[in-house]
Amino acid sequence: MIDDTEARKRIVEAADRLFYARGVQAVGMDAVRAEAGVSLKRIYSLFPSKDDLTVAVLRHRRAQWNAGLAAGAAQAHTARAKLLAIFDFLDAWFREPDFHGCAFINVFGELSGGSDDVRRTVREQKQAFADYVAALVRDAGAPAALAPQIAILAEGAQTTAAILGGPEAAAQARAAAATLLDAALAPDAGRAAA
Amino acid sequence: MIDDTEARKRIVEAADRLFYARGVQAVGMDAVRAEAGVSLKRIYSLFPSKDDLTVAVLRHRRAQWNAGLAAGAAQAHTARAKLLAIFDFLDAWFREPDFHGCAFINVFGELSGGSDDVRRTVREQKQAFADYVAALVRDAGAPAALAPQIAILAEGAQTTAAILGGPEAAAQARAAAATLLDAALAPDAGRAAA
DNA sequence: TTACCATGAGAACGTTCGTTCTCTATAGTA
């Protein structure tokens, strides 16, 4: 027998794979049981409902996302470079064979009429990303108004890459972000901020 | 009795309201019947399956979207103004009380693991929008690389407004688009293009 | 060994859904 921590991990990772590949509603709890190798009874003893499991999966995704973002940022040494590294991270992600969009956006579209917990978890993730970008923009010495612009580029790149089906959106968004950064940091941009 | 054209219209409009408000999978065909006031038999005689109805609803949405975009563009007299009018159109849309995201993105997230027809219809819509932006960018005399950047801003504004829940993303994306346009049309931007 | 408890496998339950079928009422026609 495996302990609760290991069982939890197996269940969440299995559900993550299945939910992302096929959508939450299209995956039955029995499929999660088969993929995780953990009995239904055990699953329901650890997660009271499919909704709770979905939230746990989203939290797992958030941890993965944050780790990937941090790894990309660690290679960069200026705030400006860390901001652009976001798009390099996206570029690598878009090239993965099973990429088909941001799990948070997909789940939001699928369950927005349903669970409040899921909706709140998605919002928290996007807000946290916006805050991350805002901190880097501040470090770069750019006006705060630049932050949501760069966050919007990142969001747009994800949906564009998912729907149109190529990695190009990452480079396109990166170029736009670079232009916006240059404009915000250019000497005569200071006039508007001053 | 109403004729087929009228019945089709009632069914598609009813399904559009319900699908957008609650999601496709969460709405049963019986709810569509009740909202449209058309019998199930009639619905199935006009649309062979729920998938076909979903595609018809997306086509209806596309027509609405194109009309709104055209109305906004008609007020503007330069290509640059028509490009920025996209974001004014988004701004007005985001302020509608029942706005909760782009129907195409939502449906894509919901059914991406399912129907090929739905996936293709969503892709066609986003591609058509990208083409629309590209034509305006060409008219404005800006480099072609600007077009996907502006399209990505529009997509990102839609998901950001849906998830974070305010209309601010439209103005933020508009400001970014204006900066990108200025940078693309500035004299010294010609060096890169030349 | 025997009694007991926890566990996994999966059957079972109640609900919902997409789709089809039945029945009835009506309208048109001779």
Place this chain on the structure above:
DNA sequence: TACTATAGAGAACGAACGTTCTCATGGTAA
């Protein structure tokens, strides 16, 4: 008036799902 064709109302059907329950099994304590 009698017959026919059509369409609506909604029952019916088969499948799938989330969740719970049953039962057999295997390990453990006395």
